[in-house]
Amino acid sequence: MQAAFTDHELLAWLEEQLPVDRMAAIEKALRDSEPLQRHVALLARRRDQGGHSIGEIWRRLRLSCPTRADLGSYLLETLDADHAAYVAFHVQTIGCRFCLALLDDMQQSQQRTPERETRRRKIFESSAGLLGRDASATEADSFQE
Numbered sequence: 001m002q003a004a005f006t007d008h009e010l011l012a013w014l015e016e017q018l019p020v021d022r023m024a025a026i027e028k029a030l031r032d033s034e035p036l037q038r039h040v041a042l043l044a045r046r047r048d049q050g051g052h053s054i055g056e057i058w059r060r061l062r063l064s065c066p067t068r069a070d071l072g073s074y075l076l077e078t079l080d081a082d083h084a085a086y087v088a089f090h091v092q093t094i095g096c097r098f099c100l101a102l103l104d105d106m107q108q109s110q111q112r113t114p115e116r117e118t119r120r121r122k123i124f125e126s127s128a129g130l131l132g133r134d135a136s137a138t139e140a141d142s143f144q145e
């Protein structure tokens with residue numbers, strides 16, 4: 001499977017110098033093949049030593065950055081396996097700083113949400129409780145005692 005693309009071709013893919021259909025074929029193969037993902041990451045890392053950081057390459061080419069919605073779904077683990085693997089490759093293997101910052105942001109607001117939810121639920125439950133008591137004659141009586 002990996003033999004389908006030469007290193008030369010994969011490097012050209014990194015530089016976005018391939019015909020569109022070949023670009024798409026490589027991106028599809030990347031989504032499907034973890035070994036290929038690792039191989040491209042290795043090629044890109046080697047290239048880093050040539051002066052370009054992989055983050056720069058990625059940002060310059062804006063290669064395959066998942067959408068904000070995709071990243072959100074990734075955090076919530078609601079993406080299908082292929083898609084999740086691709087996002088994981090993008091943020092973990094490639095280490096796209098842009099997406100990592102975005103994920104970090106989302107993670108922090110997600111962590112705040114359960115607290116807010118709990119507080120809201122408590123307020124709702126206590127007012128529901130009060131309403132229930134008002135509606136019940138015996139409880140209303142005991143409330144007056």
Ligand SMILES: [Zn+2]
Binds near residue numbers: 097
């Ligand atoms: Zn990205």
